[in-house]
Amino acid sequence: MIQETENIETTSEAIDFKHLIYDRLVELDISKSTAEYLNMLGLLLVLVIAVFIIDFIIRKLLVKSFNKFATISKTNFDDFMVANKVPRNIAHIIPLLIAMEFTPSIFADFPNFDGVIEKGLRVFAIVLTLWIVRSLLNTVKDYLKTLPRLKDKPIDSYIQVFMIFAWVAGFMSALAIITETPFLSFLTAMGAASAVIILVFKDTILGFVASIQVSINDMVRIGDWITFEKYGADGDVIEINLATVKVQNFDKTITTIPTYALISDSFKNWRGMMDADGRRIKRALFIKQDCVKYLNENEVNKLKNIQLITTYLETRNEDIDSYNNSNNINKDLLINGRNLTNIGIFRKYIDAYLNRHSGVNKDMMIMVRQLAPTTQGIPMEIYAFSSDKRWANYEYIMSDIFDHLIAALPYFDLEIFELPSSSSFKEKTVVSE
Template sequence: MKITHLLYDYLVNTGIPQTYAAYINMFALLLTVSVLTFSIDYIIRKIIVQFFTQFALRSKTNFDDILVNNKVPRNIAHIVPLIFALECVPFVFFDFQYIENIIQKSLEVFTIVLVLWIVRSFLNSLKDYFKTLPNLKDKPIDSYIQVFMIFAWVFGVLSAFAIITGIEFIKFITTIGAASAVIILIFKDTILGFVASIQVSINDMVRIGDWITFEKYGADGDVIEINLSTVKVQNFDKTITTIPTYALISDSFKNWRGMTNSGGRRIKRSLNINLESIHYLSTQEVEDFKKIQSISVYLETRQADIDAYNEKNNINKELLLNGRNLTNIGVFRKYIETYIENHSGTNKDMMIMVRQMPPDTQGIPIEIYAFSSDKRWKNYEYIMSDIFDHVIAAVPYFNLEIFELPSSSSFNNKRK
């Protein structure tokens, strides 16, 4: 008691009124404790941070480096001066019980906030460390960290309210339970996001780094972040699209991971052949087509089989319609298939098919279905363009025409 009234007794003895002496004594003690608290905080922080920094430099693991970067040692250092301040409050405000009560509760609330800071910085360190592990770097770690922090903040806020109101924590929680329906309504998106993130993780639907296409939200690019409430997608035009996490399980989207992990990227494109240019091949045309090296052996074998069949069945070949015959579009399909099979940019272990699609008002589509060996977008487009450059240029050699809607120049040429 003597220490707390040391200045007070001196001031009273010098003739200063007791009320003024009590206030001056309180402010003097408060200033002294404040200076000591900040001095202790500075010294302890320097010691702990320096120790952790040196330890991190010498250790082989990077987890301690991450702890330092996320200021975990710095936040822990605040505990000692805070305890010192709490112990000094009764001495500083010995004559002012009302103020002592307010300061005491304020420091207790700050203690809760400090604990939350420490927990958050430690969890952020865990998150950053887990992302460096190959098995966990594509998992939605952010979602789990956020869920834990939400519960921690809710618990901290409730504890702070219990301290401020003076109600026992258990009674306070019981009172809050009556308003649980409102709380659930407020955190509806958070709860939905939490459930969605668990399902996404368990079912391995999306990973960080996956290329996804989500037409409803206009997303087409790589997943760069999976949080509790949102998924961020960096589109190929470098814009960022934000998608609600629960949309991944409530709506349909396309994940291109299967293509990325496969041996090739699919080429599926067609060109339309004018129906009027399709016809049976005459003997002379077959002989001319045999000059095309890639299909010369095929034509020799195929024509021999057809001739043997027609001869065996006494087919009258004065009319090409009779019996079996080669067509220019059939030979053209075989040529494309052979060309793609020999192309250096296609994967020979995956399906290669050239098929004829149902005719429509724009001719008969000939579709190329194959897989490029290089899955990178730029190289994939180059391979596909190279194939179609050649195929389109080869069409006239088979006496075929590509269907093209007439333009104004087409009518001008007819007038001439």
């Protein structure tokens, strides 16, 4: 009996709240229909104002508390939470619950409106949940990027994957609410449209798979220098997303590459060079073939004045003379027996010069080799590694080496092959005249 009395009192209080303004308006001889509309609008206005005030107060208190806690905390995770507006988004939960609690009472006389508003609040609750999830994921992303072992990993790709799943789930939940269909039934119906979904999100799916493979195989890291000729990219990787990889070229332009292109196409990653002790120098001088010759004794003695090869020439010359004398070689013709050539001595000079050069890494391979003759002469290739890997310094070292070698060629009676220009023909014409 007591329980029934309490229920009646509770019902009467609820009725009084629902018609808080309505009863007063009826007492003023206003029609019931008008009173119902005015009652609904008045209560709605009160609720909106109350919700905004409560939201403002809770947001200020929560944000202030988080800021205060972040200043005294040793970790920077809470700083990222404040920066990504996690407290601000969480503060909307209580006002939303208040709105959902009192909305049925406000629209008690308008069940059609009540259904629409209730659906709208539930959809907003889903959107608010997505906001909070996004803020938390961005916080986690920013925090993980500060960790040294994860700094060069494609964290953005994984966060985007989670957000895509969250937005898809939220979108489907919202549609299930609007259509008043159970979520599992709606999910089953969406399975029939999976082919269309896969087609629409093809690039996203490919990018997701590519991001996993890139990360597992450690193919590309943020900060790597890559060269991707197909897309005109030559620079540093500054961002790896689910769908794209951003490369800042050395001219400061930005090239965007599809993530899945990293596993479907060929590109060059210079990380191995950056991690090594030197940067490779691989360049050739093309020497005219008709200037290659055997050297007589006077020419060899003249080259002994070049200090880098003095000891080599003395030792080598003694070995050759000993061989020729022991085998009774007729040296009236230089082709007989063993002889020194100007190109061979120049090759030895280059080797000695590289081993003395301060910009060349002596702990890595140093090789001077003669390649097969071409229509442009005989390639004399240098294969070595600079001790400084920085681009500007590397180019300076390489230029310094070849400046010296080009200037040294005439001392060995050698010439670099060069295609004739129009001025060359003019000079010949003048001479013949």
